[in-house]
Amino acid sequence: MRNKTLAEHDHDRTEILRYLKECQFMPVTPVTLVRHMDDIFHPVTDEGMEFHLRYMFEKGWVQMNVEAIAGKRPKVVWAKLTAAGLDEFNRRAPGDTD
Amino acid sequence: MRIQPTKIEQLDRQHEGLRVDVDMLLDKGATLEEIQKLLASKHGEQVSINTISNYKQRRWLVARLRMKELQETFQAVKEELGEAAVSESTQARLFELLDQAMRNGAALDPEFLLKEQRLWAQHAVNVAKIETEKKKLELQIEQSRKAIEEATNEAKDKIRTGQQLTLEDINRIRERTFGAGEPAARPPA
Numbered sequence: 001m002r003n004k005t006l007a008e009h010d011h012d013r014t015e016i017l018r019y020l021k022e023c024q025f026m027p028v029t030p031v032t033l034v035r036h037m038d039d040i041f042h043p044v045t046d047e048g049m050e051f052h053l054r055y056m057f058e059k060g061w062v063q064m065n066v067e068a069i070a071g072k073r074p075k076v077v078w079a080k081l082t083a084a085g086l087d088e089f090n091r092r093a094p095g096d097t098d
Numbered sequence: 099m100r101i102q103p104t105k106i107e108q109l110d111r112q113h114e115g116l117r118v119d120v121d122m123l124l125d126k127g128a129t130l131e132e133i134q135k136l137l138a139s140k141h142g143e144q145v146s147i148n149t150i151s152n153y154k155q156r157r158w159l160v161a162r163l164r165m166k167e168l169q170e171t172f173q174a175v176k177e178e179l180g181e182a183a184v185s186e187s188t189q190a191r192l193f194e195l196l197d198q199a200m201r202n203g204a205a206l207d208p209e210f211l212l213k214e215q216r217l218w219a220q221h222a223v224n225v226a227k228i229e230t231e232k233k234k235l236e237l238q239i240e241q242s243r244k245a246i247e248e249a250t251n252e253a254k255d256k257i258r259t260g261q262q263l264t265l266e267d268i269n270r271i272r273e274r275t276f277g278a279g280e281p282a283a284r285p286p287a
Contacts, residue, residue, distance in 0.1 A: 005114070007114045007115070008114055011114055011115040012120055014115070014118050018118065018121065018122065018125075022165050023165075023169075023193075024169070026172075026190075027186045027187070027189055027190040027193075028166050028190055028194075029190045029191060029193070029194045031194055031199050032190075032193060032194045034199065035198075039161075040107075040117065041103060041107055041110070041111075045103065058202060065186065065187060065234045077187050077190065078186060078187060078189075078190035080186075091262070092122075093122045093123075093126065094122060094123055094136055094140065097268065
């Protein structure tokens, strides 16, 4: 699979924000998000999804729960949208159509 | 079954962000003409109203209905379990299972799902009960340890001050160590 551009990564994050918004602030596993991205022909690997979620967490757009696993990097168990994340999503929406 | 990409999805491969723009406009309730106008101005693509309508029916609407059904079933299962008993991790996992079940074409039979989730929830409750019992036992052990220590210290003090240990003293130590049971027999005269 070819490497995605930065813009494509950013659009993937928009899509993740959109899906989390549709889930109405409910916690969602990374697996569910990966499946959704497959559905819309924007495949993201498990590692890629983990990276996106961690990035979005650092930005304050999502809240996350992380599970510590002995000898391995902690794994994201679920993520949900924050109010800041919703604002960011609305900011990314296309402008007024009139 | 292989899913054929719609024209909008094909264009999305050439113009980054085209599809998500269409989705967000549809979310906002924009008309097909408004979407057509945006695609022309932002992405430089002349797209017919039919193309946008086709995407809306085959993808956007289907996804919205699916999400609605998924959320309704999820809420039903959550209410049955009692929201307080369901942690966020369990909620996320439950949602994932429901999503997978729908993808496998399973009719979302709440009874079947509830049975599985009841077992889960029961397991979580059992684990919590065991933890509580463990804490109780630890407390009892600590209390017993203190009682034994107290009784033996009393005995030590008596011996230190040259007093004799009586049968009652011995029985008290036995009781505190082993619980109430047969008292020690008097030694033969």
